[in-house]
Amino acid sequence: MNTILTIARREFAAYFTSPIAYVFLTTFLVLTGFLFFRSFFLIGEADLRPFFMLMPWIFLFYVPAVAMGKWAEERRQGTLELLLTLPVADHDVVLGKFFAGLGLIATALAGTLPMALTVSLLGNLDWGPVLGGYLGLLFLGGAYLAIGLVVSSITHNQIIAFILGVMACFFLLIIGEPIVTIAVPPALVGVVSYCGLGYHFSSIGRGVIDSRDLVYYGSVIGFFLWVNYRIILQRR
C-alpha cells in the first residue's frame, strides 16, 4: 500500500515537472467551459446534464493523453529496467501509475467545480445528481485510463499510445450506441449495449447512480489493470 502511494505520488508530481500537464488542464477547462456555456444560456436551465453528457467525448481525448506516457516513456528512456529491478511487486507499479493518472483526472474535474458553482448561483441547482455525475465521471475516466495504460505498455511511442488509446476507448464507448446495436442480432442487443462504456454513463449523467453501473466500471478497470499487469509480467 505504501509502495503504491510512493509511486503514485512521484508519478503524479512528474506530470507537473513539464508544461504538458498545465497545457492539458488549461485546454481541458477552456474547452469544457466553452462547450457547456455556449448552450447553457440558450437553454436557460440550471442543469449540469449537458456537461455530463459531453464528458465521455472530451475524456476520449483527454484521458488517453494522461495515460500515453506512463509506460511508453519508461520503455523509451530505459527507466523501466530501473523500476522493475527494484524490490517492488509488478501490481503495485501498475496501481501506482493508475492512481497517479486518476489523480490528474480528478484535478481536471475539480477544475470544473467553479462551473457548477456558477450554475448554482444562477439558478436552483440540484446537487445530488451533480455529485453523482462527478463520481460517475471519475469511474468513466478510470476505465478509459486503464485502457490507455494497457495501450501505453505495448509501445515505445507516446503518440502511437495516444492514438491507439483513443481508438480503443472510442470502440468501447460507441459499442452500446443504437447505431452499432442496430446491426447486431436482436437477441444480442442487450449484451452488446451492456458492454458499452457510454450506455452506463447515460443513466449516471441523468443523476441515477445504479450500483450495476459502478460494478460495470469497476470490472472494466479491474480487467484492464489485470491485462496491464500480465503484459508487464510477460515482458520479463
Add this chain to the structure above:
Amino acid sequence: MIEVTEIRKSYGAVQAVQGISFSIKTGEVVGLLGPNGAGKSTTMRMITGFLTADHGTITVEGINVADDPLGARARIGYLPESAPLYLDMEVTDFLRYIAALRRVQKNVVTGRVRDMVDVCGLGSVVGRPIGELSKGYRQRVGLAAAMLHQPSVLILDEPTSGLDPNQIQEIRAVIRELGRMRTVILSTHILQEVEAVCHRALIINKGQLVGQGSLTELMAQGHSQVRYHVLVNAAETALRDRAGSLAGVNLVACHAASTNWREAVFESTTTKPVSGEAIFQWTVANGWQLRELRRESASLEDVFRELTQ
C-alpha cells in the same frame, strides 16, 4: 554470493544466452567480458530479475530468483547499462525516491543519501534535475542509487562508460573498496578495467562462457607461443641466413627499423619458453650489435581475442 546454473534465454529465434553457469563468492569482484551482443547484459538482467531465464536457476545470497524475486531483488544493487534515470527529478529527490521504494528506514535515509553524494562525488550537482547533468554525473547518480541500500550483491553494467579518465579512476577505487565485503559483477569491454579492479573474469561469446578464471590463469591458458622482438644492426639477408642456427625459434618477420637496424621477430616452435640469453649469444656470435631484446608478454587482450574469435 551468486550461483548461476545452466541459464538460457532467447528472444524469438535469437538465442542470447545458451547455458551459462558460474558462481561468485562474497568478497569477489568479477568482470564479465565479451564483445558487443555476446549476452553480457542479458545475463545480468536475468540475475537482477528484469528478465526471466527460459531455463536454469539463479540464486542470489541463497535465494532463488524465480521463487522469491522480491527477496532477491532487495539484496541486489543494479546499475543498468547507460544508467537510465528519471530525468525530471532532482538528484537527491531521485535518491530518496529509490530509497523509499527499497524500504530504507526513514530515519537513516538522509544520512545514506548524504553518504552516497560524498562517495560518488555528487556534491556539486545536488539541487539540479538529472536531465541537466552530463553523462558522467548521470552514471554516478546511477551508481549512488545502486548502492543506497547497502546491497550485498552489486551488479554494474558498464559502470565506467562515458566517464573521463579521472572519474574512471575514482569509480574504480569505489568499486574495489566495495568489493571487499560484497559480491560484485561488472561488465565491460575495457580490458584494462578487468585488470585494474577484478579478481576474476568470465569471458562470454555468442551466449556461451568461453573462458573463466583469475587473470593469471586466463593469461596462461591463452598464450601458446612466446615471441621475441630483436633489434639488431644486421643486413636482412645475413639475418635470414643465420636464423637457422638458432634452436627452438623461427624467424617469423623481419623488417627495416632504420637504414642499418632491422627488427626481427622470433616465435618459439614449442610451447616451452626459450630463454632470451640464447638470442643474445647468437647476435654476439654473429658480431652484431643488439639494441633491443623484448619478450612479448601475453596480455588479456590476446586471450580475449583468441577466445572470442
